[in-house]
Amino acid sequence: MRNVIFAAPFPLENTMRFIRAVARLPDVRLLGIWQKPPTGEDARMFKDITLIQDGMDAGQILAATHKLAHHYGPIHRLLGILEPLQVQLGQVREAMGIVGPTSRIAELFREKAAMKDELRKHGLPCARHKLITNQDEAAAFAEEVGFPLVLKPPAGMGCKATWRIDGPDDLRAAVAALHASPARPCLAEEFLLGREYSFETIVIGGEVKFTSLTRYYPTPLEVMENPWIKWSVVLPRDMHTEEFDGVHELGTKTVQALGLRTGMTHMEWFRKNDGTLAIGEIAARPPGAQIVLANGFAHDIDMYGVWARAVVDEAFDGPWERKYAVGTAFLRGIGRGRVVSVSGAEEVQKKIGHLVVKAQLPTRGEPRADSYEGEGYVVVRHPDTEVVKAAIKTVIETISVQYG
Numbered sequence: 346m347r348n349v350i351f352a353a354p355f356p357l358e359n360t361m362r363f364i365r366a367v368a369r370l371p372d373v374r375l376l377g378i379w380q381k382p383p384t385g386e387d388a389r390m391f392k393d394i395t396l397i398q399d400g401m402d403a404g405q406i407l408a409a410t411h412k413l414a415h416h417y418g419p420i421h422r423l424l425g426i427l428e429p430l431q432v433q434l435g436q437v438r439e440a441m442g443i444v445g446p447t448s449r450i451a452e453l454f455r456e457k458a459a460m461k462d463e464l465r466k467h468g469l470p471c472a473r474h475k476l477i478t479n480q481d482e483a484a485a486f487a488e489e490v491g492f493p494l495v496l497k498p499p500a501g502m503g504c505k506a507t508w509r510i511d512g513p514d515d516l517r518a519a520v521a522a523l524h525a526s527p528a529r530p531c532l533a534e535e536f537l538l539g540r541e542y543s544f545e546t547i548v549i550g551g552e553v554k555f556t557s558l559t560r561y562y563p564t565p566l567e568v569m570e571n572p573w574i575k576w577s578v579v580l581p582r583d584m585h586t587e588e589f590d591g592v593h594e595l596g597t598k599t600v601q602a603l604g605l606r607t608g609m610t611h612m613e614w615f616r617k618n619d620g621t622l623a624i625g626e627i628a629a630r631p632p633g634a635q636i637v638l639a640n641g642f643a644h645d646i647d648m649y650g651v652w653a654r655a656v657v658d659e660a661f662d663g664p665w666e667r668k669y670a671v672g673t674a675f676l677r678g679i680g681r682g683r684v685v686s687v688s689g690a691e692e693v694q695k696k697i698g699h700l701v702v703k704a705q706l707p708t709r710g711e712p713r714a715d716s717y718e719g720e721g722y723v724v725v726r727h728p729d730t731e732v733v734k735a736a737i738k739t740v741i742e743t744i745s746v747q748y749g
Contacts, residue, residue, distance in 0.1 A: 350423045612628075
């Protein structure tokens, strides 16, 4: 019996999908480290759960892992999907001799400045960048790359706390607001103009076994800056059109350059206005934005199970045909407060209900989310990518979320 520990602060629904996939594997004794544990059927999947006060603290995770190993024997794998947790999990694996990504590998994927330095060493294209510790350094970088530019924490996730800087006054205000210093630098980057996508992989033993592509409509930063925009992502059925020339090779080289042996990656990349490719950033964890769920619908497979087989068994059962294009429209409104009503869902059902494969509508009374993914989503699929795009447009234009 293999002892597999899953660590997470809270039992969020997306987290539980991955845990359920691990629990379905044969010959696995599932153990948990939680700040707040799951309940009901989800709790019963675990043979044992150890609670800690801070689910992100490496020392507490290490102590809990020692405790579980004392009771059940050697630990086969220590898993977790949250990006801010990857370095700590690597530290614990090293201390306990557990197979999996090390802290150094996790830091290369997590620390965006170090990541881009490493990618440039391998000749891979990415945005020009610099760690900024004061106003003079910020001004010098702006002089080099011009405006607009982007300012963010060096270990940021998604577009949260990411600022578009359009001029010197914006730059001075942002550097001051971020309290940039040698102890607390911020990351300045060239602003990439073009279409934004993501590229996902499953890697086993250093070899890329599975790839997927996703188009963002529009870029996440544009959505963060314009709260009236409903974001959407589309997984095209055909991943080998002219639009994607060169990206499969680029994505594979990026994973290999950063040294990941086994796991799932999520790379954001741009087709710039001049036609060239550039890497935004890459993470060594499953993607958000329901992209794992959408890949399951696109290939008619259990994608969470594919991830579990990779990270627990180091096995891959593919390849699989990409049978469908899949799109996800994220639902949010304008304003503040809590959801008071959602309208238009019945009309969407009449128009494109036959294309909908999953939907989660915002719940009356839930607080407005601070994410561009909003409070709900609708997933559609069809063999024709253009049909999916049209269906997503219908969802976005028809469903309305009101707060109060």
